[in-house]
Amino acid sequence: MAASTKKSKLEQTVVILLLILGGIVVSVPFIWMISSSFKPESEVLAIPPTLFPKNPTLENYINLFTNMNFLLYLKNTLIVVIFSFLGLLFNAMAGYGFAKFNFKGREKIFYLVLATMMIPGQVTMIPVYLLLNSMGLTNTMAGIVLPGLAVAFSIFLFRQFMTTIPTDLIEAARLDGAGEFYIFFRLVMPIAKPIFAVQGILTFIAGWNSFLWPLIIANDQSLYTLSVGLSLLKGQYANNFALQMAGAAFMVVPIVIIFSLFQKYIVEGFTMSGIK
Structure with missing residues (x-):
């Protein structure tokens, strides 16, 4: 022994x-x-x-904000993050609808949403670009944020979590005269805090690191995000490694802080969403 x-x-x-x-x-x-x-x-x-x-x-940090317009890039990135959180709310509503509402074709539509997860984002970029171009939304902030409002993976996670919420609880609220929006915001959302936490973290990281789509859709540097601005350093200040390190640090440190503080919610959220 x-x-x-x-x-x-x-x-x-x-x-x-x-x-x-x-x-x-x-x-x-x-x-x-x-x-x-x-x-x-x-x-x-x-x-x-x-x-x-x-x-x-x-x-180096002073030069980022005085000579490289990083303050403007930061503003654009924060706009993308804010609208990504708005999309997160829409995804939560969609997940709730798939989990608790019975309507014709529900399963087929949900499987269609899951099928989009298997399509690489690079494949859909050209059709989305042509669609936005026909609407006159290229080289606009609206064109940057609109495609990110609906995320199939987020809808899937919300749906998986919300299926665990007792239907009897929702029916009891309806019998008491509560409307659907009241039920969602005052009953479902407090129960779904773990999945909102993990999706909020992932949404922030994705919005903060947005690079490829803003680079494609925007021709004006005034619409660039931090990631795109950081890539400009390689061309304009290729030999100034200290400035490049300052730009990289400014991008990475907030992500590290957010992830360090809330990493436990990521594990809990995935576990409680029924992923085996």
């Missing part, structure tokens, strides 16, 4: 050490990015390299 206990502790120690080593290896590029963003341009290319800046400076 004692030998078995020692073996178990040894295995745990080895696993912990491997995890620590792996964490350090994965963290080094991130630490290097953050550190380099505070270095003068000359120090980034110094030999031997320094992990931490000898002469810390905020000049």
